[in-house]
Amino acid sequence: xxxxxxxxxxxxxxxxxxxxxxxxxxxxxxxxxxxxxxxxxxxxxxxxxxxxxxxxxxxxxxxxxxxxxxxxxxxxxxxxxx
Amino acid sequence: xxxxxxxxxxxxxxxxxxxxxxxxxxxxxxxxxxxxxxxxxxxxxxxxxxxxxxxxxxxxxxxxxxxxxxxxxxxxxxxxxxxxxxxxxxxxxxxxxxxxxxxxxxxxxxxxxxxxxxxxxxxxxxxxxxxxxxxxxxxxxxxxxxxxxxxxxxxxxxxxxxxxxxxxxxxxxxxxxxxxxxxxxxxxxxxxxxxxxxxxxxxxxxxxxxxxxxxxxxxxxxxxxxxxxxxxxxxxxxxxxxxxxxxxxxxxxxxxxxxxxxxxxxxxxxxxxxxxxxxxxxxxxxxxxxxxxxxxxxxxxxxxxxxxxxxxxxxxxxxxxxxxxxxxxxxxxxxxxxxxxxxxxxxxxxxxxxxxxxxxxxxxxxxxxxxxxxxxxxxxxxxxxxxxxxxxxxxxxxxxxxxxxxxxxxxxxxxxxxxxxxxxxxxxxxxxxxxxxxxxxxxxxxxxxxxxxxxxxxxxxxxxxxxxxxxxxxxxxxxxxxxxxxxxxxxxxxxxxxxxxxxxxxxxxxxxxxxxxxxxxxxxxxxxxxxxxxxxxxxxxxxxxxxxxxxxxxxxxxxxxxxxxxxxxxxxxxxxxxxxxxxxxxxxxxxxxxxxxxxxxxxxxxxxxxxxxxxxxxxxxxxxxxxxxxxxxx
Numbered sequence: 001x002x003x004x005x006x007x008x009x010x011x012x013x014x015x016x017x018x019x020x021x022x023x024x025x026x027x028x029x030x031x032x033x034x035x036x037x038x039x040x041x042x043x044x045x046x047x048x049x050x051x052x053x054x055x056x057x058x059x060x061x062x063x064x065x066x067x068x069x070x071x072x073x074x075x076x077x078x079x080x081x082x
Numbered sequence: 083x084x085x086x087x088x089x090x091x092x093x094x095x096x097x098x099x100x101x102x103x104x105x106x107x108x109x110x111x112x113x114x115x116x117x118x119x120x121x122x123x124x125x126x127x128x129x130x131x132x133x134x135x136x137x138x139x140x141x142x143x144x145x146x147x148x149x150x151x152x153x154x155x156x157x158x159x160x161x162x163x164x165x166x167x168x169x170x171x172x173x174x175x176x177x178x179x180x181x182x183x184x185x186x187x188x189x190x191x192x193x194x195x196x197x198x199x200x201x202x203x204x205x206x207x208x209x210x211x212x213x214x215x216x217x218x219x220x221x222x223x224x225x226x227x228x229x230x231x232x233x234x235x236x237x238x239x240x241x242x243x244x245x246x247x248x249x250x251x252x253x254x255x256x257x258x259x260x261x262x263x264x265x266x267x268x269x270x271x272x273x274x275x276x277x278x279x280x281x282x283x284x285x286x287x288x289x290x291x292x293x294x295x296x297x298x299x300x301x302x303x304x305x306x307x308x309x310x311x312x313x314x315x316x317x318x319x320x321x322x323x324x325x326x327x328x329x330x331x332x333x334x335x336x337x338x339x340x341x342x343x344x345x346x347x348x349x350x351x352x353x354x355x356x357x358x359x360x361x362x363x364x365x366x367x368x369x370x371x372x373x374x375x376x377x378x379x380x381x382x383x384x385x386x387x388x389x390x391x392x393x394x395x396x397x398x399x400x401x402x403x404x405x406x407x408x409x410x411x412x413x414x415x416x417x418x419x420x421x422x423x424x425x426x427x428x429x430x431x432x433x434x435x436x437x438x439x440x441x442x443x444x445x446x447x448x449x450x451x452x453x454x455x456x457x458x459x460x461x462x463x464x465x466x467x468x469x470x471x472x473x474x475x476x477x478x479x480x481x482x483x484x485x486x487x488x489x490x491x492x493x494x495x496x497x498x499x500x501x502x503x504x505x506x507x508x509x510x511x512x513x514x515x516x517x518x519x520x521x522x523x524x525x526x527x528x529x530x531x532x533x534x535x536x537x538x539x540x541x542x543x544x545x546x547x548x549x550x551x552x553x554x555x556x557x558x559x560x561x562x563x564x565x566x567x568x569x570x571x572x573x574x575x576x577x578x579x580x581x582x583x584x585x586x587x588x589x590x591x592x593x594x595x596x597x598x599x600x601x602x603x604x605x606x607x608x609x610x611x612x613x614x615x616x617x618x619x620x621x622x623x624x625x626x627x628x629x630x631x632x633x634x635x636x637x638x639x640x641x642x643x644x645x646x647x648x649x650x651x652x653x654x655x656x657x658x659x660x661x662x663x664x665x666x667x668x669x670x671x672x673x674x675x676x677x678x679x680x681x682x683x684x685x686x687x688x689x690x691x692x693x694x695x696x697x698x699x700x701x702x703x704x705x706x707x708x709x710x711x712x713x714x715x716x
Contacts, residue, residue: 017093017126018126020133040322041159041160044160044318044322044324044328045125045126045129045160048124048125048126048328048329049126052089052124052126057317058317059317060316060317060318060320060321063317063318063321063322064321
């Protein structure tokens with residue numbers, strides 16, 4: 001089982017890959033406003049990449065609601081602990 | 083092998099490509115990206131390919147411009163980016179027009195919509211099963227079912243008609259991807275009113291309703307290839323109106339790009355086959371006729387089936403050639419004597435079994451068939467040979483063959499090299515044309531005088547104006563030919579069909595026969611009459627099978643006599659150079675035209691009809707389409 005820190009590290013890697021920017025450091029309050037490229041189209045790529053990395057399947061509502069990194073981490077941690 | 087790499091390794095490899103892009107090595111980075119990418123790669127990778135391609139797109143001048151409009155009932159923004167990449171792999175630099183989400187009808191009906199301003203070459207009408215309004219109460223009668231399906235098909239047909247009235251584009255229509263959920267379960271396909279039954283019938287009727295200039299994209303097949311249960315990822319329909327699973331984006335974009343390629347003439351013509359461990363197991367020179375694996379046992383059966391598949395390709399018009407490191411006699415003996423050989427020697431148009439390098443042999447094959455290297459697909463089990471051919475002849479399409487012969491058909495098939503949007507009678511007998519050409523070459527060597535030889539061929543030419551019957555072949559010739567094509571104009575079937583109604587334009591086709599057989603429809607010419615009493619040769623395309631037989635001279639004298647009949651004072655020819663049509667750079671010069679202009683390689687030529695027209699010598703008897711007459715030539 002992954003620790004919260006482990007999940008965060010992996011999620012950070014996904015962000016860097018998706019947004020093609022190795023300087024990204026995610027933080028709980030981070031939202032789309034903090035990354036200029038994070039629009040609704042990129043959001044879909046991000047969600048698909050997260051699903052792949054963590055082998056989870058988010059439901060349609062969750063796909064739309066993951067507004068900030070903290071929520072994303074909580075959700076992934078919940079999946080992880082199941 | 084690169085394509086067996088998993089996604090994370092591919093993502094690593096993309097970093098190298100990014101470095102190459104930074105260094106300005108555009109072509110090299112595009113080639114690496116092409117080598118790395120597969121239609122099966124997941125959505126995240128496809129979007130990476132698309133964004134890397136965006137960085138290099140404008141630095142790849144060899145890509146041909148094409149304008150594609152995508153009218154979707156679902157969200158297609160990501161799809162379009164990925165499509166651009168797969169079109170580039172087909173040799174196109176695409177501009178894509180994306181209609182507002184779910185405005186297909188309005189966009190097509192409104193004559194002022196941006197679609198028509200965009201002037202698309204190809205329009206993809208991308209609907210899916212939710213758009214087909216065919217739901218009926220359980221137990222509905224056959225008449226109602228039939229009417230409902232007909233109405234749904236008609237809706238598509240009338241949109242095509244509206245589109246075609248305002249644009250000369252080629253239309254690609256997707257069919258219905260059958261849903262995964264079924265109210266009646268397995269029974270749904272049985273009664274005529276069953277939703278599954280209805281959608282299947284809709285797809286069949288849609289195919290029957292196609293007209294020239296409209297092609298189908300079999301979305302339902304792609305759904306089944308991808309796996310229907312995964313294909314319908316409704317989460318992304320509810321969330322953002324994506325019609326199919328995002329991970330299938332590459333698969334759909336690849337198929338659409340291949341179909342567009344087929345419309346625009348990039349499909350391949352010739353399959354070059356290795357022998358040992360490709361058509362049979364083992365090495366004939368070592369194992370002998372009884373020792374090779376063919377016909378019996380699992381591998382033996384797989385080789386037989388692979389040969390059957392190859393034979394079917396030949397029957398649909400793909401030319402077969404052999405390129406093998408072998409003694410010719412020993413290699414041919416298998417074709418002549420092995421009871422389980424499906425392919426016969428007469429199926430192979432060029433047979434190269436020798437010890438020279440394969441790249442050189444393939445170059446010879448292309449030359450003797452008069453086709454471009456880029457229309458060749460090469461199949462060889464040996465990775466070293468494949469690598470050599472890829473390196474020396476990068477334009478040849480080299481199939482990545484798997485180790486197990488059971489997977490050979492799939493490997494050849496999945497590259498979609500031989501896509502087409504039409505099939506003409508010419509295709510079934512194409513191999514015969516090429517074979518008689520090689521016989522002709524043997525016959526020619528008996529003559530010392532070329533005139534004697536040409537006379538002895540007893541050539542007859544049927545000349546006719548474009549008609550519905552010959553339309554598919556004419557379209558094929560205009561869109562697939564590269565070498566003998568003065569202006570490399572590409573016209574869709576609907577555009578060609580329109581010429582027949584145009585008083586100022588004339589389309590002529592030419593069909594040649596000789597003592598060795600029918601050569602089929604070998605040339606087409608489109609002439610445009612100008613207000614200043616000149617006749618412009620807008621398009622002149624000819625099959626290279628009939629070069630050096632006085633055919634050019636014959637056709638030119640036909641053009642001249644037509645110009646005379648239309649009271650024109652001069653004939654104007656144009657040559658627009660491409661990488662492939664150097665063959666005809668001086669055609670008009672040879673036909674006694676005078677060069678009047680040259681700009682960036684494009685030359686204009688003029689032949690005045692006031693003086694006596696030039697006298698060409700030709701040994702071809704003219705037959706008017708329908709009526710048999712003699713003479714025809716001065």
